[in-house]
Amino acid sequence: MIRVLLVDDQQLIRAGLRMLCDAEPDLEVVGEAGDGREAVTLAARLTPDVVVMDLRMPGVDGISATSRILAARPATRVLVLTTFGDDDHLYPALTAGACGFLLKDAPPVELLDGIRRAAAGDSPFSQDVLRRLVRRAVDSRPAPRPISGLTERERDVLALVGAGLSNAEIGARLHIGVTTVKTHVTALMAKTGAPNRVRLALVAHSPENG
Incomplete structure (x- = not known):
């Protein structure tokens, strides 16, 4: 059973994610957090396998929460679920230790597969995210x-x-x-x-x- 913690400041999104996960026999939602501070507290108490993390939240954002969670429990897998767009938090989140990135408009099957892949030690990310990452890298950094x-x-x-x-x-x-x-x-x-x-x-x- 994969233990999942959902982190998003929008209750409606958390409710939708919970419904998706609850319908799967191998996924268990052990908690929900509406901001990064609560996410850090719940991650320490509930020891989830995967944290589905929003980036933009009031107070403690997803990047800081990711860093704090992984500092305390490095084995935790943090999967970012973001609207992306002009989000400049992507590289900092990667540096903080996020294992993958999915878009909020991803098909449900892609999200569920992403959670399972994250739990298995893989790094799930959508093709759109990958293209944006590559484009930013080419535009802002020397080519590898x-x-x-x-x-x-x-x-x-x-x-x-x-x-x-x-x-x-x-x-x-x-x-x-x-x-x-x-x-x-x-x-x-x-x-x-x-x-x-x-x-x-x-x-x-x-x-x-x-």
Whole structure:
């Protein structure tokens, strides 16, 4: 059973998320928080596996809450659910330790899959979010350096990470086991210096590595 904490300042959104999760036999909503301060308190008391975190909230925002939650319990997975748009909090949230990013208008099945992937140690993010991340990185930062020393299989895995595929989807595409995919992803992070899957996806979208 995956224990989920919902954090959003809009009660209607929390109610909708709870209904989605309650309908799934493997998901249990253990609590709801209307702001970041309450989220930190509940995360410490309820020990959720996944925190579904809004970013823009009054008082303590989602970025600060993410940082505080993970400082106390590093094993907690924080999945950002945001309207995105012009949200400049995305990179700080990534730095704070969020494992993935989904849009609030994502289909319900994508959100449920994202929670499960986050709990399993994956980094779920929507294609729209990935494109925005890549576009911002290209506009505001030097392109990642080309990576040498990658095997042909590692380059295949890197390209599919950049396309937003999960480990299971990559395994099916390349006809290899999920454990083997995880091994390749770990090796790619070590070789590229990417601290997480989203940064690895940015490396994949560098012209030199594409």
